[in-house]
Amino acid sequence: MAWMPSVLTEWSARYRKTRSSFLSVLNYFTLSVCLFFLLAKFVFKKLSYFSYLLNTRQQEIVRSATSKGRASSDPLHFSFLDATPNARRLPCPMVVFHVKRGDRSEFLFEAPVSTSNDALVRALCRLQNLRLRLAALSDALEGLGRYGVAKPPQEQGLDAYQEGAADTPRGEFYEADPLGHRTGEGVSAQLKDVLARVGADAKTALDSKTQVARRVCVEEGELLEKLQNIRGAVAMAFPMGLPTHDPVKLLLDAESAQDALADSSAVLEVMPEDSTELWWAGKQFFRDQHVRDLAGKNEKSTLIVKLQKKGGGAPGREPGVSEDERKAMMAFYFKKQQELQQAADDDAEDYMTSTWADPTALKNSLRGTGNIRPF
DSSP: OTTHHHHHHHHHHHHHHHHHHHHHHHHHHHHHHHHHHHHHHHHHHHHHHHHHHHHHHHHHHHHHHHHHOSSSSOTTHIIIIISOTTSOOOOOOOEEEEEEETTEEEEEEEEOTTSBHHHHHHHHHHHHHHHHHHHHHHHHHHHHHHHOSBOOGGGOSOGGGSTTTTTSOOOTTBOOOTTSOBOSBOOOHHHHHHHHHHHHHHHHHTOHHHHHHTTOBOOHHHHHHHHHHHHHHHHHHOTTOOOTTOHHHHHHHOSSHHHHTTTSGGGGGOOOTTTOEEEETTEEOOTTSBHHHHHOSOSSOEEEEEEEOTTOOSOOOOOSSOHHHHHHHHHHHHHHHHHHHHHHHSOTTGGGGSGGGOTTHHHHHHHTOTTOOOO
């Protein structure tokens, strides 16, 4: 056993050497992790600082461009006339105006609190009138592509009852207009598809229920782009142009929405820019003031506003519940009323004729005479 002390001494030395190596590796690993986290924290702080400087600079550029007006004294000119529809919008907080007509949502619009009320009302009126024009155009495109251009007013009528209609040469894509307003000389299927697509695109932009639910604010440049798309599609389908009496040409070329919609009931909803009034919470936005004078200086707010014609007064108060909630409550109370009426009509002693209330039910079941009726 003389070799035992030497073996123990050797194992002890190996253990101390291994332990020392392990502690060294652990120390190096801990130090590396600490240095990595310190470096990541430093980089994150620098990136946050640079992002703050960039946002501040962008907001200064927006304020400078808005104050200068970009060749216009209108503070909304930069946001809605100079900016292209596909341009990336700079992060600038604005007040969101939820425009309604009655209890129906129309569109969302945003503007800073420094905007003058006159510029705000004019911008909202332009958007409202442009939306009415686009809605009328998108509805008329299908008939234009299918039945062709409009007839002169003195020649309107069903082709089957026109004198000499049988001898009139017809085109390849002829389809008689059931209303007798158009010639029936439509365009090819490809051009019909083009007109249908631009009309559907315009209707998507005018879908107020979806746009408001998605919190999408309307821009004048976007609506003007839809109008130009329709103009281009019509020029492609009818390169010779439309007659002056065609409603589509009137909608495209009229200078004002009042003239463009003169032949439709939508003209009653046209808002003149000079005399329209804007109301919010029973208060009127006077044109010689600014948005902040009535709504405060909070940029992150949403105002439900309504446009009224001059002399119309304050709009009526909206109902406390929506139309869907009202229908659900009416259905619930109607069902409840039916249940109460049925309970009142039931005889108080009709349970006596029930099987569970028959005192001879057990005897009849044992005898097998439970299904026998006296009559």
